[in-house]
Amino acid sequence: GAVVSQHPSRVICKSGTSVKIECRSLDFQATTMFWYRQFPKKSLMLMATSNEGSKATYEQGVEKDKFLINHASLTLSTLTVTSAHPEDSSFYICSARKQGDYGYTFGSGTRLTVV
Amino acid sequence: QKEVEQDPGPLSVPEGAIVSLNCTYSNSAFQYFMWYRQYSRKGPELLMYTYSSGNKEDGRFTAQVDKSSKYISLFIRDSQPSDSATYLCAMSDGIGGSGGSNYKLTFGKGTLLTVNP
Numbered sequence: 001g002a003v004v005s006q007h008p009s010r011v012i013c014k015s016g017t018s019v020k021i022e023c024r025s026l027d028f029q030a031t032t033m034f035w036y037r038q039f040p041k042k043s044l045m046l047m048a049t050s051n052e053g054s055k056a057t058y059e060q061g062v063e064k065d066k067f068l069i070n071h072a073s074l075t076l077s078t079l080t081v082t083s084a085h086p087e088d089s090s091f092y093i094c095s096a097r098k099q100g101d102y103g104y105t106f107g108s109g110t111r112l113t114v115v
Numbered sequence: 116q117k118e119v120e121q122d123p124g125p126l127s128v129p130e131g132a133i134v135s136l137n138c139t140y141s142n143s144a145f146q147y148f149m150w151y152r153q154y155s156r157k158g159p160e161l162l163m164y165t166y167s168s169g170n171k172e173d174g175r176f177t178a179q180v181d182k183s184s185k186y187i188s189l190f191i192r193d194s195q196p197s198d199s200a201t202y203l204c205a206m207s208d209g210i211g212g213s214g215g216s217n218y219k220l221t222f223g224k225g226t227l228l229t230v231n232p
Contacts, residue, residue, distance in 0.1 A: 006158070034219070041123075043203065043224040044159070093158050095220075103149050103161035104205075104220060111156065 002028055002098035006107030013084055013114055021079045021110045023094030029074035030096035034104070035067075038091040050077040050094075084114040118142050121204055121223025130232050134191040138204035138223045141185065145206040145221070148180050150189045153201045153225065162202075163189060194230045201225040 003026040013019050023033055031052045036044040048069055049057040056069035066088075068080040081088050095106040121138045128134055136150075146167055151159035163178040165171045165187075171178045177190040187206075191198055203225040209218035 004158075041227075043222045046219060049219070091156070095158075102147070102164040102166075103151075105161070106151075106158035109156065109158045 002096075002101055002105040004094060004096055004105045004107040006094055006110055008110060009108060010111045011113070013112070015085055015114055016083055018080055018082045019084055019112060021081075021092055021094075021112075023077045023079070023096075023107050025075045025096050025098070025105075028096075028098040030077075030098070031074060033071060033077040033094055033096045035069065035077075035079050036093045036095065038093060038109075040091075044093065047079075052077075081112065084112070086114045088112065089114045118221050119204065119206065119223045122226055123224045125227040125229060127229045127231060128194055130194060130196060130230055132194050132230070134194050134198070134228060134230075136189040136191075136202050136204075136226050136228070138187050138206075139185055140187075140206060140221075142206075142208070142221070143182075143185070144208040147207045147209070147218075148178070148187050149205045149220070150176075150178055151203045151205060152198075153203060155200075159203055194228075196230050196232045199229045201227050 005024045007022045033050040035047045038044050047062045050069045050071040052071045071077040093109040095104045097104045119140045148165045150163040152162050153159040165178045165180045168180050168182040175192045179188045204223040205220045207218045
């Protein structure tokens with residue numbers, strides 16, 4: 001089946017620094033990838049839709065300048081949390097759909113802790 | 116009213132029990148319905164996928180969709196401790212597109228299930 005790899009799985013950073021999270025589709029090409037954020041015991045909240053070769057589409061209330069998304073190739077999308085603050089601490093997950101598959105495949109998630 | 120409603124539980128059952136998980140929704144445009152299982156601190160994994168109304172069975176899992184009632188269910192037979200996880204329903208009004216898909220998924224809150232040995 002389709003595989004989406006996400007890296008790193010866990011990161012701790014200091015307040016004010018930036019953190020980059022990578023999402024790769026290992027065995028398929030994805031023109032579209034999705035980035036979610038999940039708080040403890042809460043559902044997934046869609047942050048943005050990443051489009052290869054064009055600008056990402058952000059959901060209402062998500063700061064574009066804080067959460068930079070780059071989808072430079074058909075197998076890689078990156079999410080950069082800029083000037084991170086403790087309130088950005090969360091579980092970030094990406095997903096994509098392999099053509100021909102019915103469901104979406106999710107990465108294993110990245111737990112970000114800002115101290 | 117939220118687009119997708121799901122009882123967060125928690126739900127605790129003994130091993131071997133039949134588990135019933137449900138979601139209701141308000142958007143009649145939804146046509147594709149999925150159930151995901153999420154273990155703690157992991158990404159969700161797709162369990163079941165159903166298009167439009169009807170039933171689908173896969174091993175111990177059965178998914179049902181009743182579009183007239185805007186109600187979907189997931190049944191787990193002979194539940195095992197390894198089934199302990201959060202179960203999320205998800206739905207969308209489309210799935211197509213070459214090289215991927217730009218149809219968004221709308222998720223329920225998830226139901227935390229514990230199967231006790």
